[in-house]
Amino acid sequence: MKGWTKSWFGLSKKSSPNQNGGLSNSESGRSPLTVKTNHSLEENVTAKKEIHTRGAIRDMEMTSASPNANEDVLMSGESSAVQRGASNYPHRISSDILPEVDHEPSGYLKLNIDSLKLEGNHTDAAMAMECTSFKQLFLVIQFGTSEYVSPPLKWKSSTRDTAISIPSRDSSAAASRASSMLSNFTYNTSTMSYCPTSSTPNPSAPSHVVFDVANRLPVELNIYDHSRGNCFVGQTVIHPCYNYNQYEQFNSPVEVSPAYAQLVDLRLELSSVFQPLIKKSYAPEDFEPLKLIGKGTFGQVYLVRKKDTRRIYAMKILSKKVIVRRKEVAHTIGERDILVQTAAADSPFIVALRFSFQTPKDLYLVTDYMAGGELFWHLQKSIRFPEARAKFYIAELLLALQALHKRGIVYRDLKPENILLDVQGHIALCDFGLSKANLTVGSTTRTFCGTTDYLAPEVILDEGGYDMMVDFWSLGVLLYEMTCGWSPFYAENTQQLYKNIVFGKVRFPRGLLSAEARDLIKLLLNRNSKNRLGANGDAEEVKRHAFFDDIDWEKLNAKKLSPPFKPIVEGEFDVSNFDVEFTNKEVPADFVAVGDMSTSAPLSSTVQNGFKGFTYVDSSAMDDAYNSEPESPTSSASSFHADYHNQDINRTNDDFFMEHIDP
């Protein structure tokens, strides 16, 4: 996403590329960049300044362990690649590149929400009054990282009880009618129930939901109370059997949160059926575009609805021509491969790829929609987060990085723009365009890439390559930024920024951070990557730091810890957490990626061949490559040495008294 202005020191939105691929904003914008360099720091800084002003330039990448591994398929210019004769089927790709979907669901899980029952002997008048506030309960149904946000549940009569029906959250008349009916309710009846009405005329309020199933996961049903600031009411989990066409009924007691435990017993009645997948491949016309939600270097991201299941997804469309022009074929295939790998890894904190396919012009990546928007958006609004909130995000990020590193993937572009929030407030890492797979034990890589503010010194210095430890450096920058509200190395221009990263001192606002938080930042921002926290045991070493003493990692990984903040998401089509610059745009009837002109000639089959990997992954070969966990370099205890000179290198705001550290 782009478009926000700089609001605080260093906390600015990355620039978006202009039509020619260059950056349209100032050079200190935070655009990801990639180039291989081999210069002194001064040369590097100068070279990188050029690079940055010219935009996101990426180059061939090598690992030191295997110099030819993962070499980019470098395409020549478009002119030579243009083939005569356009396809008759613009949305179907030529026969040599079949729209295979290797990561396809094995079926559909249909869930019918029958009723939510309030149980217990509610004779107490005060309790009855409390119950009236329950008119705005809604469900967030979680299947892996796929979420469904229900409309408000409706009071409905059961055979014995008084009927209460609230057709819509917006209908105040109906709400007050419901409320008054509720006040007439005979509270000593044993049961009253919420029923989502299947007869509702509002098509956005179905009483059932369908999930595309690739893995046989449990389904979590979370109940929230809209009338109390979307307060969490309780949760229940069901485990469908996943036998084809077997109808199942569930009558599930809800584990009610302490805030409501005194008040109610809840029980959720629902039914499910799992049906086999008939369709074997997908194309753009299987999806309906609903809203534009973001723009990246190579195309747009849309909120879409899959026509058969009516499930909501985010669809990233990448223009092949732009990719070829910018010599990004291998990185793009790499992004898709990594998403396939991470989907298989089933990390709850990595956005899950559901489908990938291509047309002669574009590539399509369909992922679960994260309706909470970018962490950047929320950080901009809050300026900084309370330490507990930052800790929660950093801890979930650590688990995401751990899942990636275990598979030999270095993420390389950790920043708030690439961290999305789901409806409940958990994080999900997206955008693997700069990630590097197959980083085997002891190997390093050399590509200069990432986003300026978060670059580790070893990436800038380009002395002996770098490894997974760059992600922990970025994590340190991120923790600082979240808790302090600005970037630790902030500078007005890129050269100074790089100097600050390589030589500068980090200063902490006095009294803002706990000793543990400061210590963790210091250990992560250790310029010697061999001594950086994480070098001796990867994420496990970081997890053992005192800052995380109160984190139950097992519960966190199971998403059993309540997020400290829940984004406001009103229904499954809600895009209010995304920039209106995109969401206000009219959505084209047809999907068109940036740089895609229907009048231009199609790409040649040679060029198209370069994208073959997009629809095919040799998973058996990959499994071998990803099996090994990167070896941790042996290191002494952190050599971080605090240096508390009171020298202001790069800040102008001195409302706080600062402490310095010299990483």
Ligand SMILES: Nc1ncnc2c1ncn2[C@@H]1O[C@H](COP(=O)(O)OP(=O)(O)OP(=O)(O)O)[C@@H](O)[C@H]1O
């Ligand atoms: N699954 C998703 N759910 C919700 N929003 C998403 C999702 N995927 C992407 N977005 C939105 O679209 C934006 C652009 O996506 P992404 O970063 O993947 O594109 P990109 O082309 O790699 O961008 P860039 O070139 O700037 O790195 C994201 O910052 C986010 O706001």
